[in-house]
Amino acid sequence: MQPHDAGSPPAESAAPLTGRGMLLGLRRVSVLMPGVVVFAVAFGAAASAKGMSLAETLLMSAFVYGGVSQLVAMELWRPEWSWGAIAGLAVVTATVNARMILQGASLQPWFARYPKAVNAFHLFFFTDANWLIGTRYRSEGGRDLGVLVGAGLALWAVWIVATAPGHMLGMLVSDPRRYGIDLVMPIFFAAMIVPLWRGRRGLVPWAVAGCVALLTAKLVDGYAFIIAGSLAGAVTGAFRDDPA
Template identity: 40%
Template sequence: MTDPSPSPVHISRAGILHGARVMIPLMPGLAVFGMAFGAAAAQKGFTALETALSSGLVFAGLAQMVALEGWSQTWTPAGLLALALLTFTINMRHFLMAASMRPWLGELPGWQAYPSLFLLADNNWAAAMRYRAKGGSDAGFYIGSGLITWVFWVLSSVAGQVIGGGIPDPKRFAIDLVVPAFFVAMLVPNWKGRREAVGWGVAAAVSVTASYLVPGWWFIVIGAVTGALAGGFADD
């Protein structure tokens, strides 16, 4: 007896609610990350509205953090180009993430599939791909998981801006450690064996060294490229 054909890809309210419910346990961690961004934005002089617009329209946590660190009251063409290149490099992973969803979302009409990519983030992408791997076909799961992520990110960013505006030195309260801790926590579930240590170790060592030798945020690009090359050579 052959397996039944998979259900056609569709979007339903039940799927949206299912995706949102699955993401709820991750929201406290995301909220802490968002509040850290909001507090940092307040220190840069952002208003609550500007913080909300940044998180609501850009919706890219690490890229927003990097842009904020390099934020200046006066801009030069070279400075803008450097910041644009750096944020582009950081977000290049979204190309691969979106491409991996093509076999699924590609079955939807373009007016549904392409706008939904605005909701693409690391956490809901991972949850959606697990759901799809188990045979799920309702694209509403991905949309619902992305919507709740977006809402929590915007609200926590604004809350962080309001609270952080009254903190004279966020480092005294270890706010600057929230982002590294968040991404370390994201890395742990992706550990697949000792071979992963080659790429990760090289990326960490090179990026830390580069942070002392090269000004700005270029150490992120340098570490990512060298780590990817090392991981490629270590792989069969």
């Protein structure tokens, strides 16, 4: 007799968030730290070149914590601001960060089991790296949200700490392209995405996303290619999925 057969669904719907999971997230994200450090140093140097103080730079890393969008903001940064310039900066950074909507939606079935307060907390630390780690972890059958929380907290702390030496270096690496730092993130994402390959069925959505992104980058100024490529790949994948 198995009185708890009917209890299997509640066990499945349980929402674990453990210290062990956080440690696992820390271990998994540790391999990405060198790339994150280089990118944070590049941001700190760019902020210094734009005249931001060390305190302002650290506060931006701590409370904005936008990664790529912070570097984009530095490209548009100016000594004097108008409401039009502020609105333009907001639109550009929102476009860059809009990819998080699709990334978060892909993990929503996982997040949905947790209280809103928990989700509000860990989503502040949600990054591309978290999404990649979370996606791989879930594909392996993992359920502990601590993995995502641990990875996010570790990345956030490292990002803030690494911003400081970047600011001190100042003009030395003010132009990321000069030292090839602008290639760090593309290489990093390419290396992380490879394990997500699930066979030839995924080739068409990936190819469509890449082609649309490249075409948009050629035809439209700014960062609209990020959203265009993501949406094109997502829609293509949705239409190719089995109805079941």
